[in-house]
Amino acid sequence: MKIHINHLNNFINNRLNINDLSKVLFQLGHENEIDEDIIDIDITPNRGDCLSLNGIKRELTNFYKIKDDLKIYEKEIKELKLDFTNEAKEDCPHILFLLIEIEDIPLEYMPCLENYFKDLSIKKNNFFTDVSNYISYELGQPTHCYDFEKMGKRLVLERAKKESNFKALTNQEISLKQNDLVFTDGNEVINLAGVMGGRSTSCDTNSKKVLIECAFFQPEAIIGKSIKYDLNSEAAYKFERGVDPLMTEIALRRFIHIIEEHSKIKKLSIFKNISFPYQAKSIEKDKSRVEDILGFKIENNKFDEILNNLGFVASFDSANDILIPSFRSDIVDQNHIAEEIARIIGYDNIPPEDVKIPFNPTGSLKREENLKVYLADNGFNEVINYPFTSEETQNSICIDNPLDSNKAFLRTSLLHSLINNLEYNERRQKDSIKLFEISNLYGLEGSQNQSRKIGMIASGRIDHNYRDFNRFIDRDHMIKVLSGITDHDFYIQDISRSLVDSKSKTKIYYAEFNIEDINFKVKNKSIDKYVNFEETTFKEISEYPRIYRDLSFLVKDPSSIETLFKTLESFEEDILIERFIFDFYQDAKKNIIKIGYRFIFQSKEKTLTDLEVDKVINAIVKSSLTIDGIEIPGI
Amino acid sequence: MSFDKEIIHPEILKKFGTIHPISSTLIHITSILESYGFSPIFGPELETEEFNFDMLNIKESHPARQMHDTFYVNNKSKVLRTHTSPVQIRSMLDNDPPFAFISGGKVYRKDDDSTHLPMFHQIEGIYVNENVNFAQLKHLIFSITQSIFGKDIELRFRPSFFPFTEPSAEVDILFSEKNEWLEILGCGIVNPKVLENCNIDSKQYKGLAFGLGVERIAMLKYGIPDIREFYKSNLDFLNQF
Numbered sequence: 001m002k003i004h005i006n007h008l009n010n011f012i013n014n015r016l017n018i019n020d021l022s023k024v025l026f027q028l029g030h031e032n033e034i035d036e037d038i039i040d041i042d043i044t045p046n047r048g049d050c051l052s053l054n055g056i057k058r059e060l061t062n063f064y065k066i067k068d069d070l071k072i073y074e075k076e077i078k079e080l081k082l083d084f085t086n087e088a089k090e091d092c093p094h095i096l097f098l099l100i101e102i103e104d105i106p107l108e109y110m111p112c113l114e115n116y117f118k119d120l121s122i123k124k125n126n127f128f129t130d131v132s133n134y135i136s137y138e139l140g141q142p143t144h145c146y147d148f149e150k151m152g153k154r155l156v157l158e159r160a161k162k163e164s165n166f167k168a169l170t171n172q173e174i175s176l177k178q179n180d181l182v183f184t185d186g187n188e189v190i191n192l193a194g195v196m197g198g199r200s201t202s203c204d205t206n207s208k209k210v211l212i213e214c215a216f217f218q219p220e221a222i223i224g225k226s227i228k229y230d231l232n233s234e235a236a237y238k239f240e241r242g243v244d245p246l247m248t249e250i251a252l253r254r255f256i257h258i259i260e261e262h263s264k265i266k267k268l269s270i271f272k273n274i275s276f277p278y279q280a281k282s283i284e285k286d287k288s289r290v291e292d293i294l295g296f297k298i299e300n301n302k303f304d305e306i307l308n309n310l311g312f313v314a315s316f317d318s319a320n321d322i323l324i325p326s327f328r329s330d331i332v333d334q335n336h337i338a339e340e341i342a343r344i345i346g347y348d349n350i351p352p353e354d355v356k357i358p359f360n361p362t363g364s365l366k367r368e369e370n371l372k373v374y375l376a377d378n379g380f381n382e383v384i385n386y387p388f389t390s391e392e393t394q395n396s397i398c399i400d401n402p403l404d405s406n407k408a409f410l411r412t413s414l415l416h417s418l419i420n421n422l423e424y425n426e427r428r429q430k431d432s433i434k435l436f437e438i439s440n441l442y443g444l445e446g447s448q449n450q451s452r453k454i455g456m457i458a459s460g461r462i463d464h465n466y467r468d469f470n471r472f473i474d475r476d477h478m479i480k481v482l483s484g485i486t487d488h489d490f491y492i493q494d495i496s497r498s499l500v501d502s503k504s505k506t507k508i509y510y511a512e513f514n515i516e517d518i519n520f521k522v523k524n525k526s527i528d529k530y531v532n533f534e535e536t537t538f539k540e541i542s543e544y545p546r547i548y549r550d551l552s553f554l555v556k557d558p559s560s561i562e563t564l565f566k567t568l569e570s571f572e573e574d575i576l577i578e579r580f581i582f583d584f585y586q587d588a589k590k591n592i593i594k595i596g597y598r599f600i601f602q603s604k605e606k607t608l609t610d611l612e613v614d615k616v617i618n619a620i621v622k623s624s625l626t627i628d629g630i631e632i633p634g635i
Numbered sequence: 636m637s638f639d640k641e642i643i644h645p646e647i648l649k650k651f652g653t654i655h656p657i658s659s660t661l662i663h664i665t666s667i668l669e670s671y672g673f674s675p676i677f678g679p680e681l682e683t684e685e686f687n688f689d690m691l692n693i694k695e696s697h698p699a700r701q702m703h704d705t706f707y708v709n710n711k712s713k714v715l716r717t718h719t720s721p722v723q724i725r726s727m728l729d730n731d732p733p734f735a736f737i738s739g740g741k742v743y744r745k746d747d748d749s750t751h752l753p754m755f756h757q758i759e760g761i762y763v764n765e766n767v768n769f770a771q772l773k774h775l776i777f778s779i780t781q782s783i784f785g786k787d788i789e790l791r792f793r794p795s796f797f798p799f800t801e802p803s804a805e806v807d808i809l810f811s812e813k814n815e816w817l818e819i820l821g822c823g824i825v826n827p828k829v830l831e832n833c834n835i836d837s838k839q840y841k842g843l844a845f846g847l848g849v850e851r852i853a854m855l856k857y858g859i860p861d862i863r864e865f866y867k868s869n870l871d872f873l874n875q876f
Contacts, residue, residue: 029794044796045698220696227703240698293802293824293841295770335827339794339802342769347792347804352774357672357735357762369662376652383868384655386754387680397681399715400707403747410708421868430870434652440741442681444709450679465648530876531659533856541864541871565645581645 001041001051004119011057013065024063025056027346038120048219048241049327052140058327061309062344073256080269087158089275091181091221092193094245095157098252099148100259101209101267110261126205131258132212133234141214141243141251142235144191146201148209152185157193164189169202174229181221183213192229194222195236209267212255214248244327245278282321285314286334293338295353298345306344307337368438371454371485371518373525378481379463380434380456385417387439395443412443414455414512419499422457426502429546432461434473438515455512456481457495460504466596469582478509485518546602547610549617550582555593557629564630567623568597573616575601575608656876657756657865660853661739664758667782671775673737673760678722680741681713686721688714690832691799706743706753715743718846719757720799727833732840733764739849752862756849761825763835763842769802769824772843776806776822779845783852784808791816800844801826810855817855820847 005018018034025032030050031042043050050056057066080099086092105127108114116134117124124130128145136142160180166189167173176182176189183191190198194217203210217239226236252270259265287303307314313323324331331337342350372382388399388407395412402408411417414437425433436456443449462468462477471477478492495508555561568579576599583596599620601613624630654662665675687693688700699705699717706715722738739758747753762775773792780788789809797803800823807816825842850862857876859865864872 026791026793029796031793046796223696223698224701227701240696292766293768295768333801333827335801335824338769338824342802343794347773347794350770350773350792352777353768353770355767355771355774358733358764359672359674359735372654372658376654378652379650380652381870381873382653382655382658383873384657384866385868386866388753397708400709400711401702401745402706403745403753424868425870428869428871432650433870435868440680442679450681463648463650465650466645467647527654527659527662530654531663533663536857536876538857538859538875541869580648584645586644 001043001056002038002120003041003053003056004115005037005039006115006119007053008057008060011067011069012060013067016064021060024060027348028059028343030056030059043241045241046330048238048243048329049140051238051241052136053138055140055327058311061311062306070250070254071257072250072253073260074253077256077268077270080271082155082271083153084155084271084273085157086273086275087156088181088193088221090218091159092157092215092217093276094248094272094274094278095213095215096248096252096273097155097271098212098214098255099209099267099269099271100212100256100265101148102259102263103208103266104263105205105208106262110258113258113262126203126207127262128203128207128210128212131255134258135251135255136234136238139247139251139254140238141247142194142238143251143255144197144213144235145203145207146190146197146211146213147203147207148211149207150201151190151211154184154186156184156186158182158184160189166192167199168192168196168229168231169199170196170231171199172229172231174231176229180225181217192225192231193217194239195225195229195233196231212252214252214255216243216245216248242329246326278326280326281324281331283324283331283333283337285320285322286337289334290338290341293335294342294350296351298341303341306341310340310344312340367518367520368515369527370520370525371438371515373527373530374484374520375436375456375481376530377525378434378484379432380436380458380481383418383421383435383437385414385421385437385439387411387442389416391416393443397442397444410442412441414439414441414453415457415495415510418455418457418510419495419508422459422508423500423502426459426500426504430460431504431506432464432473434458452515453512454515454518455510457508457510459508460506464578464580464582464598466581466584469580472506473509474507475509478511482511485520486513487519488513488517540604542602542604544603544605544607546577546600547608547613548598548600549613551597551599551617551621551624552583552633553595553597553624554631554633555595555629556591556631558593560627560629561593561595563627564595564624567627568620571620571623573619575603575612576616577602653873653876655865655873656853656857656859657849659876660849660856661756661758664783664847664849664852665737665739667779668737668758668760671735671779673735673762676722676726676736676738677740678716678719678725678738680716680743681708682716682721683713684711686724687716687718690724690829691720692826692828692832693798697798702745704745706745717744718742719759720846723759723761723844724829724833727761727763727830727835732835733762735762736760750862752850752866754866755862757846758849759844759846761842761844763825763830763840765840767824767841767843769843772804772822772824772845775843776820776845780806780808780819784855795821795823797821797823799826799829800824808855817851819851819855820845822846 009015033040132143160182164176166176181193182189190201219240222239226233304314311325387410389411392409393412396409438454458473462471491511491513493510495510578600582598585594719738726736737760742757791807792804795803795805803823806820807818810817822845827837830837
C-alpha cells in the first residue's frame, strides 16, 4: 500500500515528517519503506482495514491529532428501479448500485483527485474509473463502474452454474470455472465479482451514464481468484483481506461528492440490496485478562483511551462490553485486545519479565551428531539436498503442484541426489570426493512409508597427502570407514560410471542404510570443532577453472629440508589456493630425498593463463633454489 | 651420513570432512534451547492439512493454503509441511501442560528465487504453563538471541500476524555494519484457539511460542551472502565450515 505523505498531512494538524511516520508505523506492526515522499506499507493479511488512506489515518489517532472532515453527498437519493437478483446472498450480504448521469466529462481534475494520480504516478483511465480508483485508495472500498448504455436489462449475482468464457476489461480472455462468483446479464458473464469487470460493459472516456456497484463480498468468495486467473486486481486484494461492511453507502456518497465537484449531475438514483444487515459485535471488557496476557499493569484510563482512539467503544466509567468497530473483523478475543494495547504502548516499551522454564536441560539427537562427527573425521562432507526428483519408483509419492514438472516425485533413496553432487564436484575438477547425507525419505504405504536414512558416496583419491595421493577409494576403504558404525559391509554398492556425466574414471562406491541400523563402536566425540562460528567466515567461491603445477625437489642435504618446507608453505600469492606434498621418497642408499609438491591456482576474477601461473611457479622455483642442498631436476 | 628418519618425514596431513553449516547451526541452536529446559520433539515432513493448517487456526481461506504456496501430494491427501509447528501440535495432543518443546527440521514452501528456497529449515519452540505472558516471552527472546548473536546485539520487537499466535511479534536485530534491521524470528502468545484445539484449557494455561529460520541465522553467523549456496553441495563451499 503506497501512500503519499501530503495526502496524510491533509488530515493532520502538525505536518508529519515521513521518517517519524515510518517509525510509528513500524511500532504499530506495519513494515514500510520510504521512497522520497511516498511510504510503501506492507499490511499483514489480518489488517485489510488498513489498506487505505483512511485506514492508516485511523491507526495514527493515538499518536497525532487527526481531522475527521470527510465530505460526502448528504442529500436524500431517490430509489433506482433495477432488475437485480442476488442469488449469492451468503457471499454478498449487501450490495448497492448507484445510477449517475453527468452533463459533461471534466477536462481537468480538482486537486484532491489530480494529486492522487500525479503524486503516486498512477495512470489515468477515464473519469469514472479514475474516481473509483481514488475512492478505493481513500476509503478502502472498491467500486465497479459499468457503462449503463452498454448493459442489458437484467443483472444477476450468482455462483456460475457452468464454465464460460469471459473477456476482462484488461482484454485478458479467461475460462471461468463453475462456482465462480459472477455478475451476469441473465446469460453472459459481465463481471467476475469482486475481482474484475468485463470488457463489454466497461467505461470509456465517453461514458456519461454509469452504474456504480458497491458491495461487501465475503473474503472466502473472492480469495485465490486473481492469482488463479492471473488478474492484477486491487479490488480482489482488498476484498480478500476484508473490507468494512458499513462502508458501502459512505463510499457511494463520497463518490457523488467528488463527481459533483467536477460536473453537473443530471440523474442520480440508488438501489440497495441488503440481505443480511451488519450485526455489531462486542467483547467483554476484561482488563485483568489483558494484563495477564501482557505481563504488566495498564492504567484504567489509558486502556479505554487507546481502544477508543482505535475506533472501539469502551466506556471510561463502566465495565460494559467493548464495542468492536465494523472494520475490525480480526478482533475475536482478549488476546486481540491485548495486542491492540501492546501495539500502541509499543512492544519495545514492554518491560521484560524474567522467566525460568521449570524443566532440566535434556540431551538428545546425540546419536546423529556422533555419526556426523565420525564421518567428518573420516574425510566425508555432509550435504543436504532437495527431495524433488525425476526418478519414479513404484513406491514414489507424486507432488500435485511441483515447481518443476520434471521433478514431480519425492525421492525414495538418496542415491540420485548424491550422484548429482558427485558429478557437480567432479565437473569442478575435484579428484577426492566423499559425501554423505542424512534425511527422512517418504514413500507410499508399507514399510517404506517413512524412513530416516544415511547415504554415502565416495570416489577418487583417498586424500591429498603423500601417503594417500596415489591411493584410490576402493571397497576396502569403504569397509574401513563403515566398520566404525556397522558390522555389515553388504550395504556397499559399485556405481556405474555411465550414471555420471564427467571426465573422471575412478570407481564410485555408495552405501545407504537406515539410521536405526547404526551400531556405534566409536566413543562419543565432541562436535565443537565442526560447529565453530567464531573462527569461520565465508569466502566467496570462484567459478573459474583451477590450474595445477607439480614440482619435484631433490634434497641432497637433509638439514635444508625444513627450510624448504618453510619456504614453500609461507609463499603467498592470491591465486595460489592450495598446496600439498603428493610424493615423498627417501633413498637411504643414495642419501637423497625426492619430494613432489603440487600447487593449485585459481582466480576469483578470471580464467588464469599459463603465463600468470608460470610467473608464480618461477618465483617459487627461484626462492627454493637459493636453499643449499635443494635441486629441481630438469631446471 | 644417514638421514634421521624422525626429522625428515613430513606429517601426513589428513583432510577432515565437514558438517553442513545448516546442520551445525541447527545443532548449536538446539543445544542453546535445551539448556533453557526445552526438549526436542520430532514429526513427519509429510503432514495432513489438519495438522499443518486447521489445528493451527490457519483457515481454509488463508493464502498460505493455496496451491501456489504449499506443495500438495497424492491428490491433495497431504502437504509437505510448511513449518515445524505441526510437530508441536502432535506433542501438545500427547502431553499435559506444563511443557516446553522445540521442533527443528526441514520445511517446504512453493518458492524459488534469489532469496527464497523451496526447502529450508526452521526451529520452533513452545512453552505452555500457567502465568506465561508476553513480558516473559520478551525476556526469553532477548536471552536466546544474545546466546546466538552475543551480548551486545540490539533487538527490535514489532507487531506482526500469525494465525497461531496473538499477540504476535517479529523480531529484528540491528546489523551494525550496514545499520540495517534484519528480521530473525517470529514469536507470540499462543492463540487460545490453538490450545483449545489441543484439548488444553486456555483459561488455565497460556503459551509462548517462537520460530527461527535456520538459513537466515547461518547466513548472518558465517557471513554467507546468498541463500542458494547451501544446497548446491559445492565442496568449495562445504569445505569452508
